[in-house]
Amino acid sequence: QGHLEESGGGSVQPGGSLTLSCAVSGLQFRLYDMRWHRQSPGRQRQEVALIRHDGRTSYLYDVKGRFTISRDNDKNTVSLQMNSLKVEDTAVYYCQAGATFWGQGTQVTVSS
Numbered sequence: 001q002g003h004l005e006e007s008g009g010g011s012v013q014p015g016g017s018l019t020l021s022c023a024v025s026g027l028q029f030r031l032y033d034m035r036w037h038r039q040s041p042g043r044q045r046q047e048v049a050l051i052r053h054d055g056r057t058s059y060l061y062d063v064k065g066r067f068t069i070s071r072d073n074d075k076n077t078v079s080l081q082m083n084s085l086k087v088e089d090t091a092v093y094y095c096q097a098g099a100t101f102w103g104q105g106t107q108v109t110v111s112s
Contacts, residue, residue, distance in 0.1 A: 002027040002101035009093065009106030012085055016110070020080040022095035022103055029076040032098045036069060036080045038091035038108075048093070049080060063089075085110045 008020040020036065033052045039045040049069035050058045057069055068081040078095060085108075092105040 002097055004095050004097060004101055004103035006093065006095055006103045006106040009108045011109040011111065013112055014085060014087055014110055016085050017081070017083045018085065018108060019082065020093055020095075020106060020108070022078045024076045024078070024095075024097055024101075027076075027097055027101065029097075030073040034069075034071060034078040035096040036078075037094045037096060038089075039094070040091035043091075046091075051078060082108070087111060 003025045005023045006020060008018060010018060012018055031053055033050060035050045036048045037045050038048050046060055048060050048063055049067055051069045051071050059067060066082065066084045069078065071078045082089065087110050090108060090110045092107050094105045095103045
């Protein structure tokens with residue numbers, strides 16, 4: 001059974017950077033499309049970034065040019081580099097493998 005564990009969340013000032021990482025076990029990682037989602041109180045969950053099994057990527061319009069998703073098929077990890085963070089990026093960030101497997105989430109707080 002797949003297990004996903006996020007790390008790297010924290011608090012940062014506007015304009016700062018964070019890198020989230022998601023370690024995946026129990027799956028044939030290289031076969032899975034991987035996504036990062038986020039959810040903040042009172043808002044719908046948003047799909048932030050996608051990296052397909054073949055490496056193609058796509059991003060939420062709001063984060064294009066600021067966030068970069070990447071994967072390491074040897075280490076079974078997917079990362080989200082977040083630059084130029086804004087207050088509105090504050091949320092719990094979750095990684096997802098395929099359509100089924102989710103991590104527990106990691107909090108990102110952007111405030112001055």
